[in-house]
Amino acid sequence: MSGATKIEFCHMTVNPLVGCSRKSPGCDHCYAVTMARRHGGNPKTPQYHGLTRMSIGGPEWTGEVRWVPGVLEKALVGLTLCRTSKRVFICSMSDIAHEKATLQHLANVYAFAAALPRHKIILITKRPDLLLLRTRALMERLENFRDTWDAARKQLYDACNAAARARFSVNRDSKSALALQNKAEAIGILYADVRFPLKNVMLMATVEDQERLEERIEPMMELAARGWHTGLISEPMLSGIDPDRITISNEDGSGYNINALEGTAWDEENGELSTDLDGEVPAKAIEWFVCGMEQGPGRRLLDIRFAMARATECAIAGVPCFFKKDSYGRYPAQMPRHFPEWMLCDGEAK
Numbered sequence: 001m002s003g004a005t006k007i008e009f010c011h012m013t014v015n016p017l018v019g020c021s022r023k024s025p026g027c028d029h030c031y032a033v034t035m036a037r038r039h040g041g042n043p044k045t046p047q048y049h050g051l052t053r054m055s056i057g058g059p060e061w062t063g064e065v066r067w068v069p070g071v072l073e074k075a076l077v078g079l080t081l082c083r084t085s086k087r088v089f090i091c092s093m094s095d096i097a098h099e100k101a102t103l104q105h106l107a108n109v110y111a112f113a114a115a116l117p118r119h120k121i122i123l124i125t126k127r128p129d130l131l132l133l134r135t136r137a138l139m140e141r142l143e144n145f146r147d148t149w150d151a152a153r154k155q156l157y158d159a160c161n162a163a164a165r166a167r168f169s170v171n172r173d174s175k176s177a178l179a180l181q182n183k184a185e186a187i188g189i190l191y192a193d194v195r196f197p198l199k200n201v202m203l204m205a206t207v208e209d210q211e212r213l214e215e216r217i218e219p220m221m222e223l224a225a226r227g228w229h230t231g232l233i234s235e236p237m238l239s240g241i242d243p244d245r246i247t248i249s250n251e252d253g254s255g256y257n258i259n260a261l262e263g264t265a266w267d268e269e270n271g272e273l274s275t276d277l278d279g280e281v282p283a284k285a286i287e288w289f290v291c292g293m294e295q296g297p298g299r300r301l302l303d304i305r306f307a308m309a310r311a312t313e314c315a316i317a318g319v320p321c322f323f324k325k326d327s328y329g330r331y332p333a334q335m336p337r338h339f340p341e342w343m344l345c346d347g348e349a350k
């Protein structure tokens with residue numbers, strides 16, 4: 001499924017990767033598996049066939065993760081011709097950093113983002129360690145992965161060219177055909193030497209409780225230190241979390257603390273730790289915090305004061321906070337809905 005969405009922070013979703021497996025308590029009421037189950041019975045959406053099975057507890061993933069050819073290409077053509085910029089959430093029906101997803105899949109998505117610098121691309125994962133591993137590989141050793149990157153570009157280049165040719169065959173002066181031809185040329189030439197990090201991509205990790213925050217914060221702060229835009233999404237927020245005081249414990253008993261809103265780190269013995277890429281802890285502040293309560297049947301209720309406290313901390317630290325909904329599907333007027341400035345689209349006020 002790709003297209004318009006009810007997800008409040010984006011204009012559309014694009015799903016070139018489908019299928020997943022549960023990772024942590026935030027997956028207990030996964031909406032994607034329910035959707036995939038529904039679409040799996042529809043002959044018009046064959047990409048979902050066989051991705052789920054029924055269990056006593058309801059729909060369950062079979063564990064298959066599938067790349068759907070043509071989805072990114074179709075979205076590229078549409079977004080190239082779109083008059084206004086959009087926030088696009090890629091992979092709402094999977095996890096782009098899933099164990100069974102590949103470096104090629106991630107490269108395909110990054111090539112898509114590089115080809116659409118006007119639009120804001122959002123990726124969300126519960127596996128930021130793998131996202132970091134694969135992103136670092138592309139950033140540091142692109143020459144080793146030249147075939148991967150070129151394959152990613154080629155499918156987009158071919159799609160733009162084909163769409164341009166089809167339009168030219170109907171109208172020799174077609175403006176949309178010209179726009180697509182120009183885009184194909186840019187993909188063919190400009191993005192061969194892509195510069196990572198991509199400035200129109202927001203990488204986010206889901207942190208449903210403090211345990212998951214402690215598990216997942218380090219790769220996100222390293223991605224931030226490497227220059228990527230990074231954020232945290234606490235949806236479903238299952239308990240109070242403290243992004244401004246996260247304790248990282250090592251197996252040898254040592255440890256340190258991180259303030260993810262300020263990008264600082266410290267330990268009890270040495271005080272503040274250096275946080276650049278060569279320092280003790282590669283850590284920079286996250287740029288965006290999204291939170292929202294679980295919805296639907298069997299939802300785990302949470303007092304909205306937990307979210308309000310996070311919103312206040314974000315305001316103090318200058319980190320934009322976006323609150324989605326409370327446990328009853330309501331949007332309380334006092335809760336913020338802010339974006340980092342670069343994520344604002346055409347016609348949106350600061």
Ligand code: SF4
Pocket residue numbers: 020021022023024026027030031032033092093094095126
């Ligand atoms: S990672 Fe996301 S899509 Fe995958 S099972 Fe968990 S909630 Fe569902």
